[in-house]
Amino acid sequence: MLLKKASPMVWAETACDAMIATYTPAQLPPANRWHYHQGVFLHGMNRLWEKTAKTEHWEYMKAYVDHLVDDQGNLVCAKGELDSIQAGLLLLQLFEVTKESKYRSAAERLYHLFPTFNRTREGGYWHKDKYPYQMWLDGLYMGGLFSLQYGRMVGKPEIWEDVLHQFRLMTKYTKDEKTGLLYHAWDESRQMPWSDPETGRSPEFWGRAIGWYGMVVVDFLAELPDDAPGRPELLKALTDLIQGLIRFQDKESGLWYQVVDKGDHPDNWLETSCSSLFVYTIAKAITQGYIDARYRSVVEKGFQGLLQQIDSHDTETFVLPNICIGTGVGDYKHYVNRSKCENDLHGVGAFVLACVEVEACLRHA
16 A cells, blocks of 8 residues: 555545546446536546546546437436536536537536526525425535536626525525534525524534535635635635634544534544545645645645545555445434445545645645
């Protein structure tokens, strides 16, 4: 197995190559589906390819898309949920490089799902039709970055207005001003068992949901011009969040807990996908100049903590453990009792993205 002192980019390649050795592109779980699990992992692989230009990584990502998108840009995906949008980032990346019209056509089809989505009274997207009146932190990432990039591709910067509106609603209804952290979800109807009858908020700060939010906010900032509407709000949300994350980073391991603010609970556990997303967010914030470079030690400690989690199982195979399986909204027991898994694409994709940003952060020193 690689030494823990290998560079972040080497670790990113190792993680990607382990998945390539395990699955064909069509077999990436859930197999034969247009889904954000594959989208997150392959977006990370593409970010790696942008730095290394390794053909096998580009071709693997392209093969996944080509398996599900026909020559006219048709694709089958679950309607009525923001999770179906995220993998559209792959379409935009492919069109940018190849200029093949089918990728643009497929991206247009995905974007035109937005008018079909149900919304709250203030215009916030329901996370899924089967979760009526609920906005989840996850949704801002699942739909937001694609929308921003799609708007740039088609020359419609006004699309940002709707994305910014979603950010404002999500922040308004889930942010805890005391800690800077955000609750997992908000229920406009106040009907869900987990929703506070006064605020509609869910009761806990779940790591991976906060990670999606942090990642998309720092990505928004990196994509937008300096005079973009809402930029000061994004910067404040990001810096408040990072201060909260630093406060709750585990001092011994450098990682973060499944329920972020309750590391003192004996049944809580260190979770690798959220830790990867937090490392990504803080590292990119440093590289882009949004926060002071003195926070690099937080990034380094978090990244080393992730490397210490990696287990070879006495083989040469990359294994990232302690990844929470896909998770809905609930109370504290709901989160800490969720199953842990190895090499789930939530975690491996987040780890690859973190590696690329940590490398940039260290070179920025």
